[in-house]
Amino acid sequence: MLHHLFVNTNIESETIEVEKGISLFIFRLGDGKPHVFVISGIHGNEQTGVYVAENLIEKLSKTELFGSITIVPVANPPAFRCKSRNSPMDGLDMNRVFPGNREGTVTERLAAEIWEQAIQADYIIDLHSCEEECIPYVLALHREFSYVKSLAYKVGIPYVIESTGTRGQLFVEASREGIPAIIIEMGGKCSVDLQSAVRVRDSLLNFLTSLGIIQGYELESKPEFYGRIVEIRAPTDGLFIPKSFCGSEISEESPIGEIKNKNNITSPLNGLLVYIKKVMYVFKGEKIAGIATKLKH
Numbered sequence: 001m002l003h004h005l006f007v008n009t010n011i012e013s014e015t016i017e018v019e020k021g022i023s024l025f026i027f028r029l030g031d032g033k034p035h036v037f038v039i040s041g042i043h044g045n046e047q048t049g050v051y052v053a054e055n056l057i058e059k060l061s062k063t064e065l066f067g068s069i070t071i072v073p074v075a076n077p078p079a080f081r082c083k084s085r086n087s088p089m090d091g092l093d094m095n096r097v098f099p100g101n102r103e104g105t106v107t108e109r110l111a112a113e114i115w116e117q118a119i120q121a122d123y124i125i126d127l128h129s130c131e132e133e134c135i136p137y138v139l140a141l142h143r144e145f146s147y148v149k150s151l152a153y154k155v156g157i158p159y160v161i162e163s164t165g166t167r168g169q170l171f172v173e174a175s176r177e178g179i180p181a182i183i184i185e186m187g188g189k190c191s192v193d194l195q196s197a198v199r200v201r202d203s204l205l206n207f208l209t210s211l212g213i214i215q216g217y218e219l220e221s222k223p224e225f226y227g228r229i230v231e232i233r234a235p236t237d238g239l240f241i242p243k244s245f246c247g248s249e250i251s252e253e254s255p256i257g258e259i260k261n262k263n264n265i266t267s268p269l270n271g272l273l274v275y276i277k278k279v280m281y282v283f284k285g286e287k288i289a290g291i292a293t294k295l296k297h
């Protein structure tokens, strides 16, 4: 059982069986308001968020709380078990089907259950791993909704990037319903990026402190806000070799990488290199890096 895999089994959880053998484990800590909802494992191959959620459950179960936190560490158990982004049950990407459908497929039913739980909260935080090597960043509709911007500010992760707002994502649908909701992207796919995990866990503890739910964590936080990610794609097939690191500020025309013996790839704009691929064979049109530009306040 997943429950035994990732948490100390003497911490109580609520089990909701969506289909025989497929259950959501929901951890409720504290009670009353403010109420924060933290979810991870919507994509089954993204493990860093699951680790952060597990860390939070262990930490908060030993802490006095003035408010409540609901944590769902593995939102998509079949996909987590198969280490795949989409569900092996119906092929769906869970983060395209919110608010879900109680009469639908397994993924749609899981999403419907999660949606019901999530919309009861005052804040929703959804933990993911970025496509490539990436810095921890917040993805949010921060230009569209002021309450989302204010949540992103309080969480205090240094980079807040504008989402394209693709429908069916938990944070997009919740934001549109008036609930402050964000994604936090981290490194680590099919593995746990411990460095990202510790930074994000501490930011979340800091956020809970700023709400008055816990005491004792106060990190200095001054996030910068960025526009949407501009994707850099491979100009041709070949071996991609990066020449810059994620997290670096790069200027227009500066080198990002090369396709060995074929093309030098330069940045089309000034901005923050949010993610970049490692050395690997790529095909024409494949995403190799993402750059976002800082917004003026």
Ligand SMILES: [Zn+2]
Pocket: 042, 043, 046, 128, 129
């Ligand atoms: Zn994801």
